[in-house]
Amino acid sequence: MGKENFPVVHGFRLMNEIGGGGFSVVYRAVNFEEKITAACKVVSLTRETTPGERESLEKEIKVQSGLKHPNVLEFMHGLIVSADDDNKEEGFYPAVYMVLELAGGGDLFDKIEPEKGVETDVAHHYFRQLALGLEYLHQNGVCHRDLKPENILLSSAGVLKISDFGLCGVFALVGPNGKRRTRLLSERCGSYPYMAPELIGTEPYEAEPIDIWGIGVILYALLSGNTPWEKADRTSSEYTRYLAGEIFNLEPWCHFERDALGLITGMLTPDPAERMTMQDIFHHPWILRENELTQRGAVCVAEALTQNLRSTGALDIATPPSLAPLARTDRDGDQIMLTAMAYSQFTQTLMLFxxxxxxxxxxxxxxxxxxxxxxxxxxxxxxxxxxxxxxxxxxxxxxxxxxxxxxxxxxxxxxxxxxxxxxxxxxxxxxxxxxxxxxxxxxxxxxxxxxxxxxxxxxxxxxxxxxxxxxxxxxxxxx
CATH class of the missing domain: 3.30.310.80 (Kinase associated domain 1, KA1)
Incomplete structure:
Protein backbone atom coordinates (compact mmCIF):
# COMPACT_ATOMS: atom_id res chain seq x y z
CA MET A 1 0.00 0.00 0.00
CA GLY A 2 1.25 3.46 -0.80
CA LYS A 3 0.00 6.86 0.31
CA GLU A 4 -3.71 6.09 0.39
CA ASN A 5 -6.67 8.15 1.55
CA PHE A 6 -7.54 6.44 4.81
CA PRO A 7 -10.62 7.31 6.86
CA VAL A 8 -10.50 8.37 10.50
CA VAL A 9 -11.48 5.20 12.37
CA HIS A 10 -13.41 6.11 15.52
CA GLY A 11 -11.11 9.07 16.16
CA PHE A 12 -7.89 7.27 15.16
CA ARG A 13 -5.79 8.68 12.33
CA LEU A 14 -3.51 6.27 10.50
CA MET A 15 0.12 7.38 10.55
CA ASN A 16 3.22 5.41 9.52
CA GLU A 17 3.40 1.76 8.51
CA ILE A 18 4.76 -0.47 11.29
CA GLY A 19 4.24 -4.00 9.97
CA GLY A 20 2.61 -6.42 7.58
CA GLY A 21 2.78 -6.34 3.82
CA GLY A 22 0.80 -7.21 0.69
CA PHE A 23 -2.96 -7.20 1.27
CA SER A 24 -2.62 -6.70 5.05
CA VAL A 25 -0.63 -3.78 6.46
CA VAL A 26 -0.41 -2.54 10.05
CA TYR A 27 -0.21 1.19 10.75
CA ARG A 28 0.39 3.21 13.86
CA ALA A 29 -2.93 4.88 14.65
CA VAL A 30 -3.21 7.94 16.89
CA ASN A 31 -6.24 9.47 18.56
CA PHE A 32 -4.85 12.95 19.20
CA GLU A 33 -7.88 14.11 21.17
CA GLU A 34 -7.74 11.21 23.62
CA LYS A 35 -3.92 10.92 23.43
CA ILE A 36 -4.09 7.21 22.67
CA THR A 37 -1.87 5.28 20.29
CA ALA A 38 -2.98 1.96 18.81
CA ALA A 39 -2.29 -0.28 15.83
CA CYS A 40 -4.61 -0.43 12.83
CA LYS A 41 -4.63 -3.54 10.66
CA VAL A 42 -5.75 -2.64 7.14
CA VAL A 43 -6.88 -5.51 4.91
CA SER A 44 -7.46 -4.46 1.31
CA LEU A 45 -10.82 -5.11 -0.34
CA THR A 46 -11.04 -5.33 -4.13
CA ARG A 47 -13.61 -6.51 -6.64
CA GLU A 48 -11.69 -9.81 -6.60
CA THR A 49 -12.26 -10.26 -2.85
CA THR A 50 -14.46 -13.35 -2.58
CA PRO A 51 -17.56 -13.58 -0.38
CA GLY A 52 -15.73 -16.23 1.64
CA GLU A 53 -12.77 -13.92 2.29
CA ARG A 54 -15.13 -11.10 3.27
CA GLU A 55 -17.03 -13.43 5.60
CA SER A 56 -13.76 -14.56 7.21
CA LEU A 57 -12.76 -10.95 7.94
CA GLU A 58 -16.17 -10.16 9.41
CA LYS A 59 -15.88 -13.28 11.59
CA GLU A 60 -12.45 -12.17 12.81
CA ILE A 61 -13.90 -8.81 13.87
CA LYS A 62 -16.94 -10.36 15.53
CA VAL A 63 -14.94 -12.93 17.47
CA GLN A 64 -12.05 -10.73 18.59
CA SER A 65 -14.29 -7.81 19.56
CA GLY A 66 -15.95 -10.06 22.14
CA LEU A 67 -12.69 -11.14 23.80
CA LYS A 68 -11.35 -9.26 26.84
CA HIS A 69 -8.39 -10.83 28.63
CA PRO A 70 -4.94 -9.56 29.72
CA ASN A 71 -3.22 -12.12 27.45
CA VAL A 72 -5.35 -11.56 24.34
CA LEU A 73 -4.65 -8.59 22.06
CA GLU A 74 -7.61 -6.25 22.48
CA PHE A 75 -9.84 -5.32 19.55
CA MET A 76 -10.83 -1.66 19.96
CA HIS A 77 -12.77 -0.57 16.85
CA GLY A 78 -13.59 -1.73 13.34
CA LEU A 79 -14.67 -0.15 10.06
CA ILE A 80 -15.39 -1.61 6.62
CA VAL A 81 -15.07 0.52 3.48
CA SER A 82 -16.41 -1.47 0.53
CA ALA A 83 -14.91 -1.57 -2.94
CA ASP A 84 -18.22 -0.92 -4.71
CA ASP A 85 -19.11 2.21 -6.67
CA ASP A 86 -21.12 3.75 -3.82
CA ASN A 87 -17.94 4.44 -1.85
CA LYS A 88 -15.81 5.84 -4.65
CA GLU A 89 -17.08 9.38 -4.22
CA GLU A 90 -15.82 9.44 -0.63
CA GLY A 91 -12.37 8.57 -1.93
CA PHE A 92 -11.42 6.33 0.99
CA TYR A 93 -9.22 3.30 0.42
CA PRO A 94 -11.48 0.20 0.32
CA ALA A 95 -10.46 -2.09 3.16
CA VAL A 96 -11.34 -3.62 6.49
CA TYR A 97 -9.89 -1.42 9.24
CA MET A 98 -9.25 -3.05 12.63
CA VAL A 99 -7.99 -0.81 15.44
CA LEU A 100 -6.12 -3.01 17.89
CA GLU A 101 -4.19 -2.61 21.11
CA LEU A 102 -0.61 -1.65 20.28
CA ALA A 103 1.83 -4.40 21.26
CA GLY A 104 4.61 -1.96 22.15
CA GLY A 105 7.07 -4.70 23.12
CA GLY A 106 7.03 -6.23 19.63
CA ASP A 107 7.37 -9.95 18.89
CA LEU A 108 8.27 -12.21 21.81
CA PHE A 109 10.30 -14.49 19.56
CA ASP A 110 12.28 -11.62 18.03
CA LYS A 111 14.16 -11.54 21.34
CA ILE A 112 15.09 -15.23 21.23
CA GLU A 113 18.44 -16.49 19.97
CA PRO A 114 18.07 -19.14 17.22
CA GLU A 115 19.06 -22.65 18.35
CA LYS A 116 19.43 -21.44 21.96
CA GLY A 117 16.04 -20.28 23.19
CA VAL A 118 15.60 -18.75 26.64
CA GLU A 119 16.27 -19.85 30.20
CA THR A 120 13.70 -21.95 32.05
CA ASP A 121 12.34 -19.12 34.22
CA VAL A 122 11.67 -16.94 31.16
CA ALA A 123 9.99 -19.79 29.30
CA HIS A 124 7.85 -20.55 32.37
CA HIS A 125 6.92 -16.87 32.82
CA TYR A 126 5.62 -16.49 29.28
CA PHE A 127 4.24 -19.97 28.73
CA ARG A 128 1.99 -19.61 31.75
CA GLN A 129 0.60 -16.36 30.30
CA LEU A 130 0.08 -18.10 26.96
CA ALA A 131 -1.79 -20.94 28.67
CA LEU A 132 -3.99 -18.49 30.59
CA GLY A 133 -4.90 -16.68 27.38
CA LEU A 134 -5.68 -19.95 25.62
CA GLU A 135 -7.77 -21.20 28.54
CA TYR A 136 -9.87 -18.03 28.26
CA LEU A 137 -10.36 -18.54 24.51
CA HIS A 138 -11.51 -22.12 25.00
CA GLN A 139 -13.84 -21.13 27.84
CA ASN A 140 -15.47 -18.74 25.37
CA GLY A 141 -15.77 -21.40 22.68
CA VAL A 142 -13.00 -20.02 20.45
CA CYS A 143 -10.27 -22.15 18.88
CA HIS A 144 -7.35 -20.06 17.59
CA ARG A 145 -6.03 -22.64 15.07
CA ASP A 146 -2.92 -20.63 14.18
CA LEU A 147 -0.82 -20.45 17.34
CA LYS A 148 2.79 -19.83 16.31
CA PRO A 149 5.64 -17.47 17.25
CA GLU A 150 4.65 -14.65 14.88
CA ASN A 151 1.24 -14.43 16.58
CA ILE A 152 2.71 -14.06 20.09
CA LEU A 153 3.32 -10.39 20.92
CA LEU A 154 4.34 -8.34 23.97
CA SER A 155 2.77 -5.20 25.40
CA SER A 156 4.93 -2.23 26.36
CA ALA A 157 4.79 -3.62 29.93
CA GLY A 158 6.09 -7.01 28.76
CA VAL A 159 2.77 -8.88 29.00
CA LEU A 160 2.19 -11.67 26.45
CA LYS A 161 -0.63 -11.11 23.95
CA ILE A 162 -2.19 -13.73 21.65
CA SER A 163 -2.93 -12.07 18.31
CA ASP A 164 -4.31 -12.68 14.79
CA PHE A 165 -7.68 -14.40 14.86
CA GLY A 166 -8.02 -14.67 11.09
CA LEU A 167 -8.17 -18.49 11.15
CA CYS A 168 -10.09 -18.93 14.39
CA GLY A 169 -13.13 -21.17 14.70
CA VAL A 170 -16.07 -21.08 17.09
CA PHE A 171 -16.62 -24.58 18.44
CA ALA A 172 -18.92 -23.99 21.43
CA LEU A 173 -22.01 -21.90 22.13
CA VAL A 174 -24.13 -21.47 25.23
CA GLY A 175 -27.81 -22.09 24.52
CA PRO A 176 -30.84 -20.32 26.05
CA ASN A 177 -30.96 -22.97 28.75
CA GLY A 178 -27.37 -22.23 29.74
CA LYS A 179 -26.12 -25.53 28.36
CA ARG A 180 -22.88 -25.48 26.38
CA ARG A 181 -23.10 -27.05 22.93
CA THR A 182 -19.91 -28.02 21.10
CA ARG A 183 -19.16 -29.11 17.56
CA LEU A 184 -16.30 -30.62 15.60
CA LEU A 185 -14.32 -28.44 13.20
CA SER A 186 -13.31 -29.49 9.69
CA GLU A 187 -11.37 -26.64 8.03
CA ARG A 188 -7.68 -27.38 7.40
CA CYS A 189 -5.57 -24.34 8.32
CA GLY A 190 -2.41 -23.25 10.09
CA SER A 191 1.34 -23.58 9.47
CA TYR A 192 2.78 -27.08 9.15
CA PRO A 193 5.46 -26.97 11.91
CA TYR A 194 2.75 -26.04 14.45
CA MET A 195 -0.16 -28.13 13.14
CA ALA A 196 -1.40 -31.15 15.08
CA PRO A 197 -1.39 -34.49 13.21
CA GLU A 198 -5.19 -34.61 13.01
CA LEU A 199 -5.20 -31.26 11.19
CA ILE A 200 -3.08 -32.76 8.43
CA GLY A 201 -5.68 -35.51 7.93
CA THR A 202 -9.15 -35.27 6.38
CA GLU A 203 -11.53 -36.11 9.24
CA PRO A 204 -13.36 -33.54 11.43
CA TYR A 205 -11.45 -32.81 14.63
CA GLU A 206 -11.92 -31.68 18.22
CA ALA A 207 -11.02 -28.02 18.59
CA GLU A 208 -9.21 -27.71 21.92
CA PRO A 209 -6.55 -30.41 21.37
CA ILE A 210 -5.15 -28.72 18.25
CA ASP A 211 -4.45 -25.49 20.14
CA ILE A 212 -2.82 -27.47 22.94
CA TRP A 213 -0.53 -29.08 20.36
CA GLY A 214 0.30 -25.58 19.09
CA ILE A 215 1.38 -24.27 22.49
CA GLY A 216 3.39 -27.47 22.97
CA VAL A 217 5.43 -26.58 19.89
CA ILE A 218 5.74 -23.00 21.16
CA LEU A 219 7.11 -24.18 24.53
CA TYR A 220 9.64 -26.33 22.67
CA ALA A 221 10.62 -23.26 20.61
CA LEU A 222 10.98 -21.09 23.73
CA LEU A 223 13.40 -23.58 25.29
CA SER A 224 15.34 -24.48 22.13
CA GLY A 225 15.14 -21.58 19.66
CA ASN A 226 13.69 -23.77 16.90
CA THR A 227 10.68 -25.93 16.04
CA PRO A 228 10.85 -29.72 16.52
CA TRP A 229 9.97 -30.68 12.92
CA GLU A 230 8.75 -29.43 9.56
CA LYS A 231 5.48 -31.32 9.73
CA ALA A 232 3.84 -33.78 12.13
CA ASP A 233 3.64 -36.72 9.74
CA ARG A 234 5.93 -39.50 8.56
CA THR A 235 7.41 -37.39 5.75
CA SER A 236 9.45 -35.72 8.52
CA SER A 237 12.41 -37.77 9.74
CA GLU A 238 12.45 -35.83 13.03
CA TYR A 239 8.78 -36.55 13.70
CA THR A 240 9.27 -40.21 12.79
CA ARG A 241 12.12 -40.45 15.31
CA TYR A 242 9.90 -38.72 17.87
CA LEU A 243 7.16 -41.33 17.39
CA ALA A 244 9.72 -44.12 17.74
CA GLY A 245 11.19 -42.57 20.90
CA GLU A 246 14.59 -42.29 19.22
CA ILE A 247 14.88 -38.51 19.39
CA PHE A 248 15.19 -38.07 23.15
CA ASN A 249 18.91 -38.84 23.22
CA LEU A 250 19.54 -36.06 20.69
CA GLU A 251 19.87 -32.30 21.19
CA PRO A 252 17.97 -30.32 22.30
CA TRP A 253 15.59 -32.97 23.68
CA CYS A 254 18.27 -34.54 25.87
CA HIS A 255 18.95 -31.20 27.60
CA PHE A 256 15.38 -30.40 28.65
CA GLU A 257 14.60 -30.67 32.36
CA ARG A 258 12.57 -33.78 33.19
CA ASP A 259 9.41 -31.85 34.09
CA ALA A 260 9.67 -29.59 31.04
CA LEU A 261 10.13 -32.63 28.78
CA GLY A 262 7.13 -34.32 30.37
CA LEU A 263 4.94 -31.28 29.74
CA ILE A 264 6.10 -30.90 26.13
CA THR A 265 5.54 -34.56 25.27
CA GLY A 266 2.18 -34.50 27.05
CA MET A 267 1.02 -31.65 24.83
CA LEU A 268 2.63 -33.24 21.76
CA THR A 269 0.86 -36.58 22.19
CA PRO A 270 -0.16 -37.69 18.66
CA ASP A 271 -3.57 -39.07 19.72
CA PRO A 272 -5.78 -36.05 20.55
CA ALA A 273 -7.87 -38.20 22.91
CA GLU A 274 -4.73 -38.89 24.98
CA ARG A 275 -3.29 -35.39 24.71
CA MET A 276 -3.11 -33.17 27.78
CA THR A 277 -6.06 -30.90 28.51
CA MET A 278 -5.80 -27.34 29.83
CA GLN A 279 -6.61 -28.69 33.29
CA ASP A 280 -3.74 -31.19 32.99
CA ILE A 281 -1.38 -28.39 31.98
CA PHE A 282 -2.24 -26.16 34.94
CA HIS A 283 -1.78 -29.08 37.35
CA HIS A 284 1.57 -30.14 35.88
CA PRO A 285 4.62 -29.80 38.20
CA TRP A 286 6.50 -27.62 35.70
CA ILE A 287 3.67 -25.07 35.67
CA LEU A 288 3.22 -25.21 39.45
CA ARG A 289 6.91 -24.53 40.14
CA GLU A 290 7.82 -21.26 41.86
CA ASN A 291 9.30 -18.58 39.63
CA GLU A 292 11.03 -15.65 41.31
CA LEU A 293 11.45 -13.87 37.96
CA THR A 294 7.71 -13.24 37.75
CA GLN A 295 7.85 -11.32 41.04
CA ARG A 296 10.88 -9.19 40.17
CA GLY A 297 9.32 -6.76 37.70
CA ALA A 298 9.46 -5.83 34.03
CA VAL A 299 13.12 -4.76 33.92
CA CYS A 300 14.34 -8.09 35.28
CA VAL A 301 12.07 -9.96 32.86
CA ALA A 302 13.42 -7.95 29.91
CA GLU A 303 17.02 -8.59 30.95
CA ALA A 304 16.40 -12.31 31.41
CA LEU A 305 14.48 -12.56 28.13
CA THR A 306 17.41 -11.18 26.15
CA GLN A 307 20.23 -12.78 28.13
CA ASN A 308 21.22 -15.24 25.40
CA LEU A 309 21.14 -12.51 22.74
CA ARG A 310 23.35 -10.34 24.91
CA SER A 311 25.79 -13.19 25.44
CA THR A 312 26.20 -13.64 21.67
CA GLY A 313 26.91 -9.93 21.13
CA ALA A 314 23.66 -9.27 19.26
CA LEU A 315 22.86 -6.33 21.54
CA ASP A 316 26.21 -4.68 20.76
CA ILE A 317 25.21 -4.68 17.09
CA ALA A 318 21.53 -3.75 17.44
CA THR A 319 22.23 -0.69 19.63
CA PRO A 320 24.28 2.40 18.72
CA PRO A 321 27.86 2.73 19.95
CA SER A 322 28.03 5.00 23.02
CA LEU A 323 25.71 7.72 21.76
CA ALA A 324 24.17 10.46 23.86
CA PRO A 325 20.38 10.07 23.99
CA LEU A 326 18.43 12.24 21.60
CA ALA A 327 15.40 14.27 22.58
CA ARG A 328 12.04 12.71 21.88
CA THR A 329 10.11 14.27 19.05
CA ASP A 330 6.42 14.95 18.66
CA ARG A 331 6.32 15.02 14.86
CA ASP A 332 3.25 13.16 13.62
CA GLY A 333 2.35 12.17 17.14
CA ASP A 334 5.67 10.51 17.96
CA GLN A 335 5.68 12.00 21.46
CA ILE A 336 2.35 10.32 22.17
CA MET A 337 3.78 7.11 20.75
CA LEU A 338 6.88 7.20 22.92
CA THR A 339 5.30 8.24 26.20
CA ALA A 340 1.77 6.90 26.29
CA MET A 341 2.11 3.46 24.79
CA ALA A 342 5.58 2.19 24.02
CA TYR A 343 8.06 4.06 26.22
CA SER A 344 8.26 2.02 29.41
CA GLN A 345 10.82 0.42 31.69
CA PHE A 346 10.36 -2.82 29.76
CA THR A 347 10.87 -1.31 26.29
CA GLN A 348 13.71 0.91 27.52
CA THR A 349 15.50 -2.16 28.87
CA LEU A 350 14.93 -3.90 25.53
CA MET A 351 16.31 -0.77 23.79
CA LEU A 352 13.44 -0.55 21.29
CA PHE A 353 14.17 3.10 20.48
Missing part, protein backbone atom coordinates in the same frame (compact mmCIF):
# COMPACT_ATOMS: atom_id res chain seq x y z
CA UNK A 354 16.92 3.75 17.96
CA UNK A 355 18.74 6.95 17.07
CA UNK A 356 18.70 8.26 13.51
CA UNK A 357 19.45 11.54 11.76
CA UNK A 358 15.73 12.38 11.93
CA UNK A 359 15.48 11.75 15.68
CA UNK A 360 14.56 8.86 17.92
CA UNK A 361 12.80 6.03 16.08
CA UNK A 362 10.66 3.29 17.58
CA UNK A 363 12.01 -0.05 16.31
CA UNK A 364 10.35 -2.91 18.19
CA UNK A 365 12.66 -5.53 16.69
CA UNK A 366 16.33 -6.24 17.27
CA UNK A 367 17.01 -7.06 13.62
CA UNK A 368 18.82 -3.79 13.02
CA UNK A 369 22.37 -2.45 12.92
CA UNK A 370 24.49 0.65 12.28
CA UNK A 371 27.21 0.93 9.63
CA UNK A 372 30.04 3.39 9.00
CA UNK A 373 29.28 3.83 5.28
CA UNK A 374 26.52 5.85 3.52
CA UNK A 375 23.11 4.27 2.74
CA UNK A 376 23.76 3.78 -0.99
CA UNK A 377 27.08 2.03 -0.32
CA UNK A 378 25.60 -0.18 2.40
CA UNK A 379 22.71 -1.11 0.12
CA UNK A 380 25.21 -2.33 -2.50
CA UNK A 381 27.07 -4.38 0.13
CA UNK A 382 23.80 -5.91 1.36
CA UNK A 383 22.78 -6.76 -2.21
CA UNK A 384 26.11 -8.55 -2.65
CA UNK A 385 25.43 -10.60 0.49
CA UNK A 386 21.87 -11.43 -0.57
CA UNK A 387 22.99 -12.58 -4.01
CA UNK A 388 25.72 -14.74 -2.48
CA UNK A 389 23.11 -16.56 -0.35
CA UNK A 390 20.58 -16.81 -3.17
CA UNK A 391 17.99 -14.65 -1.40
CA UNK A 392 15.30 -13.26 -3.69
CA UNK A 393 15.18 -9.48 -3.54
CA UNK A 394 13.74 -6.39 -5.19
CA UNK A 395 14.89 -2.77 -4.90
CA UNK A 396 11.94 -0.51 -4.04
CA UNK A 397 11.40 3.22 -4.41
CA UNK A 398 12.67 5.45 -1.61
CA UNK A 399 10.28 6.41 1.18
CA UNK A 400 10.16 9.39 3.54
CA UNK A 401 11.35 12.96 3.09
CA UNK A 402 14.23 15.17 4.19
CA UNK A 403 16.58 13.58 6.71
CA UNK A 404 14.22 10.61 7.07
CA UNK A 405 14.58 9.35 3.47
CA UNK A 406 14.98 5.57 3.42
CA UNK A 407 16.27 3.32 0.67
CA UNK A 408 14.50 -0.03 0.65
CA UNK A 409 14.89 -3.63 -0.46
CA UNK A 410 12.18 -6.28 -0.18
CA UNK A 411 13.37 -9.85 0.35
CA UNK A 412 11.56 -13.17 0.46
CA UNK A 413 11.96 -16.92 0.35
CA UNK A 414 11.60 -20.03 2.49
CA UNK A 415 13.34 -20.82 5.78
CA UNK A 416 14.84 -24.13 6.88
CA UNK A 417 11.38 -25.36 7.93
CA UNK A 418 10.04 -24.50 4.45
CA UNK A 419 7.94 -21.64 5.80
CA UNK A 420 7.63 -18.55 3.64
CA UNK A 421 9.21 -15.34 4.87
CA UNK A 422 9.01 -11.80 3.51
CA UNK A 423 10.25 -8.46 4.75
CA UNK A 424 11.90 -5.10 4.20
CA UNK A 425 15.47 -3.91 4.61
CA UNK A 426 15.60 -0.12 5.04
CA UNK A 427 18.64 2.16 4.97
CA UNK A 428 18.54 5.59 6.64
CA UNK A 429 21.30 8.20 7.01
CA UNK A 430 23.00 8.31 10.40
CA UNK A 431 25.68 10.55 11.93
CA UNK A 432 27.48 10.18 15.26
CA UNK A 433 30.27 12.79 15.41
CA UNK A 434 30.89 11.96 19.09
CA UNK A 435 32.28 8.57 18.08
CA UNK A 436 33.73 9.64 14.74
CA UNK A 437 30.88 8.43 12.52
CA UNK A 438 29.83 10.77 9.71
CA UNK A 439 27.87 9.67 6.68
CA UNK A 440 26.86 6.38 8.29
CA UNK A 441 23.69 4.28 7.97
CA UNK A 442 21.02 2.93 10.28
CA UNK A 443 19.68 -0.33 8.80
CA UNK A 444 16.43 -1.96 9.93
CA UNK A 445 15.11 -5.34 8.81
CA UNK A 446 11.33 -5.50 9.29
CA UNK A 447 9.62 -8.88 9.02
CA UNK A 448 6.29 -8.86 7.19
CA UNK A 449 5.64 -12.59 7.14
CA UNK A 450 7.27 -15.66 8.63
CA UNK A 451 8.82 -17.01 11.82
CA UNK A 452 10.55 -14.30 13.92
CA UNK A 453 13.31 -16.76 14.88
CA UNK A 454 14.02 -17.49 11.21
CA UNK A 455 14.03 -13.75 10.45
CA UNK A 456 16.61 -13.23 13.19
CA UNK A 457 18.77 -15.94 11.60
CA UNK A 458 18.56 -14.11 8.25
CA UNK A 459 19.69 -10.91 10.02
CA UNK A 460 22.55 -12.80 11.65
CA UNK A 461 23.68 -14.29 8.33
CA UNK A 462 23.66 -10.81 6.79
CA UNK A 463 25.76 -9.05 9.42
CA UNK A 464 28.44 -11.78 9.39
CA UNK A 465 28.61 -11.92 5.59
CA UNK A 466 32.02 -11.02 4.08
CA UNK A 467 30.67 -7.91 2.35
CA UNK A 468 28.71 -6.42 5.29
CA UNK A 469 30.60 -7.49 8.43
CA UNK A 470 33.57 -5.07 8.01
CA UNK A 471 31.31 -1.97 8.06
CA UNK A 472 29.02 -2.97 10.97
CA UNK A 473 29.38 -0.77 14.05
CA UNK A 474 29.66 -2.51 17.40
CA UNK A 475 29.59 -1.17 20.92
CA UNK A 476 33.20 -0.76 22.11
CA UNK A 477 34.35 -3.35 24.63
CA UNK A 478 34.80 -2.04 28.15
CA UNK A 479 38.35 -1.81 29.37
Missing amino acids: SQTAAGQRYTPGWTRFYANVPPSELQDLVLTALKARGVKHKILAESGTGSAVRQRIRIGGYDTRRLMYRGLIEFEAFDAPSVGVRGGTFCVMTREKGNPISWRQIWKNLIISPSVEPVVLRKPERA
